Amino acid sequence: MEDIIQSAIALKRADKADEAISLLSQYLDDPEVSALAHFHIACCYDWQGKEKEAIPHYRVSLTNDDERIDLEEKLRFDALLGLGSSLRCLGEYQAATDTFETLFEEFPDADAAEPFYAMCLYNVGRHKEACQRLMALLLKTTKSEDIALYREALSLYAQDLDRTW
Structure with missing residues (x-):
């Protein structure tokens, strides 16, 4: 085969x-x-x-x-990602969001899926959560020394985007 x-x-x-x-x-x-x-x-x-x-x-x-x-596990991940992305492309935002939530239950460290999930969250009106996840991903994966200088502050802000001091 x-x-x-x-x-x-x-x-x-x-x-x-x-x-x-x-x-x-x-x-x-x-x-x-x-x-x-x-x-x-x-x-x-x-x-x-x-x-x-x-x-x-x-x-x-x-x-x-x-x-x-x-x-197998890798293809299951790819299938969940493909399904969620396809659903989102067709405007099936809640079904796409549900699919990505299933993906993250099975693959909690799936960085590759974060941007797709964030777009779904945006589409279902969960803007704050979408931004927080993208910020967390950025801080986790950035190679930018300029951003890294502010990692601690940005990490704190990302926990609650509405908080003021």
Whole structure:
């Protein structure tokens, strides 16, 4: 199956995502690789900007099924990120937010997902929390010495953006 996945990825990168989808579709009913096939089909649709078509495949790839082998941890993370991002792109802000909250329950240190989640929080009106998360991410990941000089103060401010002294 690994060869088929690699072929599908190569087809997608060569702008032949429809061919990759056709190749992977042959495996949707195979419980040993179904979740993997659905995941990569979702990625192909995302690659094409067809988030609406990607979403059902992400959902199936993430669904626990006693008969189907689940995605490995890294791909599960990618599927949750892809699903949340796709939902957000289509204006399904609450569903996207819920998806990212599930992602952070499973992957609490997922820095790569923070900006996507912050956008969702913004979209559902949780502006303060969005800003706080982005500030925390900035302080955690910055290599800027200029920002690092103010890390302690910014960290304190980020805890409560409305506080005054």
